[in-house]
Amino acid sequence: MLKTDHGKGSAGGDASENKSFPKSKALHERACETLAGGVSSQFRAAGAPHPMFYVRAEGAQIWDADDNALLDFTLSQGPCILGHSHPELTGRVNESLKVGQLFAGQHMDELELAEAVKACVPAAERVRFAVSGSEAAHALLRLARYVTGRPKFIKFIGHYHGWLDNVSFSINPPRDETNAPPRPVAWSGGVPAALADDVIVLPWNDLALVEEAMATHGTQIAAIITEPVMCNQGCIEPLPGFLEGLSRLCDEHGSALIFDEIITGFRLGASGAQGHFGVTPDMALFGKALGAGFPLAALVGREKFMAPLANGEVYHAGTLNASNASIAAGRAVIDVMGRNNGEGYRHIRRLGCRMRDGIAAIGDQGRLDVRVQGPGPMFHMGFSERARATSYDHVLDYDKAMYGRFCAGMLARGVRLIERGLWYVSLAHTDEDIDHALATVREVLEEIGH
Numbered sequence: 540m541l542k543t544d545h546g547k548g549s550a551g552g553d554a555s556e557n558k559s560f561p562k563s564k565a566l567h568e569r570a571c572e573t574l575a576g577g578v579s580s581q582f583r584a585a586g587a588p589h590p591m592f593y594v595r596a597e598g599a600q601i602w603d604a605d606d607n608a609l610l611d612f613t614l615s616q617g618p619c620i621l622g623h624s625h626p627e628l629t630g631r632v633n634e635s636l637k638v639g640q641l642f643a644g645q646h647m648d649e650l651e652l653a654e655a656v657k658a659c660v661p662a663a664e665r666v667r668f669a670v671s672g673s674e675a676a677h678a679l680l681r682l683a684r685y686v687t688g689r690p691k692f693i694k695f696i697g698h699y700h701g702w703l704d705n706v707s708f709s710i711n712p713p714r715d716e717t718n719a720p721p722r723p724v725a726w727s728g729g730v731p732a733a734l735a736d737d738v739i740v741l742p743w744n745d746l747a748l749v750e751e752a753m754a755t756h757g758t759q760i761a762a763i764i765t766e767p768v769m770c771n772q773g774c775i776e777p778l779p780g781f782l783e784g785l786s787r788l789c790d791e792h793g794s795a796l797i798f799d800e801i802i803t804g805f806r807l808g809a810s811g812a813q814g815h816f817g818v819t820p821d822m823a824l825f826g827k828a829l830g831a832g833f834p835l836a837a838l839v840g841r842e843k844f845m846a847p848l849a850n851g852e853v854y855h856a857g858t859l860n861a862s863n864a865s866i867a868a869g870r871a872v873i874d875v876m877g878r879n880n881g882e883g884y885r886h887i888r889r890l891g892c893r894m895r896d897g898i899a900a901i902g903d904q905g906r907l908d909v910r911v912q913g914p915g916p917m918f919h920m921g922f923s924e925r926a927r928a929t930s931y932d933h934v935l936d937y938d939k940a941m942y943g944r945f946c947a948g949m950l951a952r953g954v955r956l957i958e959r960g961l962w963y964v965s966l967a968h969t970d971e972d973i974d975h976a977l978a979t980v981r982e983v984l985e986e987i988g989h
């Protein structure tokens with residue numbers, strides 16, 4: 540594991556010293572003249588005090604344009620499970636590039652990565668590689684519709700399955716749009732209204748409502764798609780029996796169960812959430828951690844659902860699929876995380892749980908209602924009177940402005956967080972990093988009124 544140089548940029552400075560970001564600010568202003576909104580993904584526009592510019596990253600740290608060293612709990616929105624620039628990752632990627640970058644034909648590493656995914660993931664009787672999670676979700680819904688001959692799918696309120704049109708509904712709707720029976724709320728301008736006819740949105744973790752929807756619309760429902768942990772809103776774990784119930788309902792009604800494992804995959808363990816919870820879906824999609832920062836996603840499924848890809852009745856394509864660098868990255872992740880019988884997964888779980896429980900303990904000692912929840916390798920932090928969130932409605936209770944102040948305080952002290960409350964821990968984090976981050980959490984909470 541790589542050593543972290545706490546609070547020191549190459550220009551020096553210490554952790555208690557407030558960081559400032561004048562170069563990032565100026566660069567962002569310049570970028571706005573050319574890049575739309577100054578960014579290449581809408582999620583990057585949210586960064587406070589303004590989107591940041593970065594110049595390098597190593598291990599658990601990332602350096603910004605002002606040469607501030609930041610301890611990184613974003614893992615760049617999740618992918619950098621090995622930390623930044625892990626030597627085995629970059630070594631294997633560099634090696635792969637010596638023989639070419641994209642064959643647009645089959646290669647041995649691609650086959651071996653597919654075999655490794657198949658060996659790890661229960662639902663992966665067949666595998667296809669893609670570049671992003673968004674397109675993988677799109678491909679699996681297409682397959683579900685073709686195999687079942689049905690038009691509609693169930694999607695849960697607050698779940699995110701990428702930015703493409705068919706799933707761009709009820710990702711973060713206002714509270715008055717979440718009451719039963721909720722209607723699909725377009726997430727973005729430009730999403731065709733007609734697509735809403737084929738989406739049934741439901742609150743998550745409420746099996747009775749899914750049961751009711753399946754009883755009413757079952758013959759029309761191609762698939763239920765779900766994050767097996769509601770990572771994108773509150774990092775909420777499934778209530779006991781919920782995933783099992785979805786699986787049973789899909790079996791009873793002839794629909795496909797799709798697990799979106801873009802966040803849980805190769806993070807909760809090599810077998811993903813499906814191994815962790817012991818529920819095998821019909822199909823699943825992987826990305827983020829699998830590619831460790833390189834463009835790699837996998838769509839996997841039972842033979843029955845993947846057969847139309849094999850015989851060409853359903854199309855899935857992509858010029859850049861299975862490029863040498865991405866495949867080499869995927870192989871490095873599976874090897875490095877899986878080494879010594881999955882030591883990497885145990886490491887991120889242990890440190891994540893330490894961080895999560897450490898924040899909870901600090902929270903218990905003060906005035907603010909600090910809440911943490913989630914399995915450990917990723918977890919959510921927020922401020923709410925409610926002790927535990929189990930649904931999207933509860934997530935709306937979090938005091939977002941307070942968390943924004945908390946994040947700004949952490950950033951000013953050199954800890955980089957995702958502003959919607961999700962924390963990620965990587966293989967490169969150490970116990971010392973957790974101690975340092977916990978001390979910083981204590982300081983910042985005190986500052987904002989704990």
Ligand SMILES: Cc1ncc(COP(=O)(O)O)c(C=O)c1O
Binds near residue numbers: 676771799
């Ligand atoms: C659960 C989930 N599914 C799908 C996606 C989309 O993946 P990508 O950004 O690779 O298109 C994301 C991205 O954050 C995600 O969190």
